[in-house]
Amino acid sequence: MASPVGTLIDARAGQAARREQILDAACACFVRNGFHRTTMQDLAREAGMTAGNFYHYFRSKEALVLGLVERERESGALLVTRLQQEGDRRSALFGVLGQYFGSLTREAAVLRLEIWSEGTRNPAIAALTAETEAEARAWFEETFADLATASDCDPSALYALLAPQLKGIVLSRAILPDFDTGMAVAQLQALIEAGLTGRASLPAGEPRSCPAMESRS
Structure with a gap:
């Protein structure tokens, strides 16, 4: 029994x-x-x-969309945790780009566009999406700060350069049948490497040194 x-x-x-x-x-x-x-x-x-x-x-359908956003948020957090446990921070960074964006299916990209679109009209969906993106931004900037080798590194500026291209991959994957996500991710990796070593032209902003570099000096 x-x-x-x-x-x-x-x-x-x-x-x-x-x-x-x-x-x-x-x-x-x-x-x-x-x-x-x-x-x-x-x-x-x-x-x-x-x-x-x-x-x-x-x-309601709104509750469903909120559930989808929350599920993706949890899935992303689990991916980051797993990759950071399996290797160092650099491999986790490029692993996230490769597994999340490089392996992005057209269906997943179309769904993301639907959610973004609905977020322009629905405050609850917009708020949860913004919260999720803020968490992603914080993780990327913290990772950039930790990995930077250039003393004048600006993690915020590097992410500002990266973020539109991440969204561009989603958009292109949704509307272009032959879009090469692998090539797009390789270009992102090259951009990040250039930014971390001070070779990228980053958006103008308030100069800021990386905490990781300060701790090494």
Whole structure:
């Protein structure tokens, strides 16, 4: 006979799996039909659920998008943690670029564009997206500061140069069938190396030295 605790754990595991299934269904629907052309009935049908059961997990399409953003945020954090545990900070940095951007599928890129677009109209989605991007920015800048070998390194300026190109990879992957993400990531790596060694022309800003360099001097 199953214990009450075991039954509760099984129920929670089942709910978590069902939630993932629904988020996967939302991905498929939003990529195929777009956010606004997708109905809750479409989503329930894609997930193989009744509408009533579907609403038990997500009350609206907005809640689904927030769930997708949060899932991507958690996935990115897990990737960073794993790569940093497996190697040094440099390999983690280039591993993130290669695995997140170099292996980006067209479907994932289209979904990201849908979320960005909806964020221009929905404050809750915009706020969560901005929070996620702020976390990414903080990690990149901290990593740049740690890896820099140029005494006049400016991690903030280097990220300002990098960020639009990261978004450009997503956009290009979504709309250009033959876009080479591997080549784009290789170019980003070269840019970062140039920035870390003081060979890149960075945006004008307040001069700032790297904490890592100060600790070495």
